[in-house]
Amino acid sequence: MSAREEAATVRPLIGITGRRYRLALIEGADERYGDRCTDSYMSDFASRIAQAGGLPVHLSYDTGPTDICQWLSGVVITGGQDVHPACWGGDTAVVRDIDPRTDPMAHDVARDEYEMELVRSALDRGIPVLGVCRGLQVLNVALGGTLIADLPPGSVSHLSTQAAPTDGAADHVVTFEEGSIAAGLFGEQALTNSWHHQAVDRCGAGLLVTGRTSDGVIETVELPGAPVLGVQWHPEWMKSADPTMTWIVQAAAELLAARHGEEKHRNLR
Numbered sequence: 001m002s003a004r005e006e007a008a009t010v011r012p013l014i015g016i017t018g019r020r021y022r023l024a025l026i027e028g029a030d031e032r033y034g035d036r037c038t039d040s041y042m043s044d045f046a047s048r049i050a051q052a053g054g055l056p057v058h059l060s061y062d063t064g065p066t067d068i069c070q071w072l073s074g075v076v077i078t079g080g081q082d083v084h085p086a087c088w089g090g091d092t093a094v095v096r097d098i099d100p101r102t103d104p105m106a107h108d109v110a111r112d113e114y115e116m117e118l119v120r121s122a123l124d125r126g127i128p129v130l131g132v133c134r135g136l137q138v139l140n141v142a143l144g145g146t147l148i149a150d151l152p153p154g155s156v157s158h159l160s161t162q163a164a165p166t167d168g169a170a171d172h173v174v175t176f177e178e179g180s181i182a183a184g185l186f187g188e189q190a191l192t193n194s195w196h197h198q199a200v201d202r203c204g205a206g207l208l209v210t211g212r213t214s215d216g217v218i219e220t221v222e223l224p225g226a227p228v229l230g231v232q233w234h235p236e237w238m239k240s241a242d243p244t245m246t247w248i249v250q251a252a253a254e255l256l257a258a259r260h261g262e263e264k265h266r267n268l269r
Contacts, residue, residue, distance in 0.1 A: 010256060010260075011053060011054055011055040012053075012054050012055065012073035012074055012249060012252035012253045012255070012256045013054075013055050013057055013071060013072050013073050013074070013252075014049050014054040014055065014056050014057065014072070014073065014074040014075070014076060014248060014249065014252055015057055015058075015059045015063075015068060015072045015074070015075045015076065015118070016041060016045045016046060016049070016056055016057065016058050016059060016076045016078060017041075017059050017075075017076065017077050017078050017111075017114070017115055017118065017135075018039055018040050018041035018042070018058055018059070018060075018078065019039070019040050019080050019081070019100075019104065019108065019111060020037050020038070020039050020040070020060075020061060020100070020101060020108070020110070020111070021037065021038065021040065021100065021101045021102070021103075021104055022034060022035060022036065022037055022038075022101045022102055023035075023036050023037070023038055024102070025102065025104065026038075037101055039058070039060050039061075040104075041058045041078075042078060042079075042236060044165075044236035044237060045076055045078060045132075045236045045245075046058070048235075048236055048245040049076070049245060049248070049249060051245075052245055052246045052248075052249040052250075053249050053253070054074065054248070054249035054252060054253075057072075059118070061110055061111065061114045065114065065117040065118040065120075065121040065122075066117075066121045068118075069118075069121040069122055069124075069125050069127055070125075072122070072127055072252075073127065073128070073252035073253070073255050073256045073259075074127060074128045074129075074130070074248050074249065074251060074252030074255070075118060075119070075122045075127055075128070075129045075130070076129075076130045076131075076132065076135070076248060077115050077118070077119065077129070077130070077131045077132065077134070077135030077138050077139060078132055078133075078134070078135055079132050079133035079134045079135060079195075079234060080104075080108075080111070080133075080134045081100070081104065081105045081106060081107060081108060081111075081134070082105075082107060082134070082198055083107075083112055083134065083137050083138060083141055083147065083198075084107040084108075084109050084112050085147075085149065086109075087109075087112050087116070087141050088141045088145065088146045088147055089146060090146070090147065090149055091149065094149070095107055112138070112141075115135075115138045115142075116138060116141065116142040119131075119138060119139055119142040119143075120142055123223075123226070123228070126226070126227075126255065127252075127255065128227035128228070128248055128251035128252050128255060129227070129228045129229070130229055130230075130231075130244065130245075130247070130248040131221075131229070131230035131231070132230075132231060132233075132234060132235065132236065133195065133196055133231075133232060133233065133234055134196075135230065136200065136220075136221060136230030136231060136232050137198060137199075137200065137230075139204070139207070139221065139228070139230045140200045140203060140204045140207060140221060140230065141204065142204065143203075143204025143205045143206060143207055144204045144205050145200060145201070145202050145203050145204030145205075145207065146200075146201040146202045147198050147199065147200060147201050148198055148199045148200070148201045149198060150197055150198065151196075151197055151198065151199055151217065154215045155171065155214065155215050156171050156172060156213045156214060156215045156217065157169055157171060157172065157194070158172075158194045158196055158197065158199070158213075158217060159194070159195060159196060159197045160172075160193065160194050160195055162193070164193070164195075164234065164237040165193075165237040165238065165239050166193045166237065166238075166239060167191060167192075167193060167238055167239050167240050168191050168192045168193040168194060168233070168238075169193075169194075170191070171214075172191060172192055172193070172194050172213060172233075173189050173190070173191055173192075173213065173214065174186075174189065174190050174191075174192050174211045174212065174213055174219040174220065174233075175188065175189050175211065175212060175213075175214075176188060176189065176190070176210055176211045176220065177208075177209075177210040177211065180208075180210035180211070180220070180222055181210070181222050181227075181229050181247070182210050182211050182220045182222070182229065182231075183210070185243040185244065185247055186243065192219070192231075192232075192233035192238070193233050193234055193237060193238060194232065194233055195234065196232060199217050199218055199232065200218040200221060200232075203218075203221060206223050206224070207221045207222070207223055207230075208221065208222055208223075208224055209221055210222045211231075217232075218232065219231065219232040219233065220232070227251040227254075227255070229244070229247065229248075231244055
């Protein structure tokens, strides 16, 4: 059996990020445990990754990014609250002093720091990275980019009032650059969902814009020559099949196969 055939029998381990908050936020929670914390993850990511053949694993803030990247074959940075403006040189005067463990949408510096370190550790090891909504923004900031703090109203509705899951509204069509990962997955255009009020402003080092809506808002970014993709929509909440989740599993499987080949070669020397 070849190294690639051996690797094909092993499902690639895909790390998925989440958030942390106090149990008091859960309606009906026993008040005796209200000050204790829980880690929360959108299960749709794990379900779709498993369906695509990956082995999903949820990552807490305590899972050291450098250490865990020795085991992971793929990383998904998920959506959530805004990245703290201090991370990208934004206006910190607008930040409210709220404990993120008591308000799920408050800025969470611990999460920002963890996810940015995870992105950098993954990139250092050539691990495929998928950034989703906030995750795209984290990817950009981790590489030195900046964000638009609040998108002005325009011809495209980016902060949709539609309930998840949805394939999006007719005005939210993303057009992709020819030859990009996104174009390879979707073709020239795709209708997508959207729940965000911030967006990429200046791209981080090496990142290229490969998809925009008609109003110019950046919807996909990539790192040429690397298995790195950021999407501003939510593939885990698309009703119809979205190839983005399959892409991260396939890219991780290819890395796993390459690792097996290198290990087998070392053992034969």
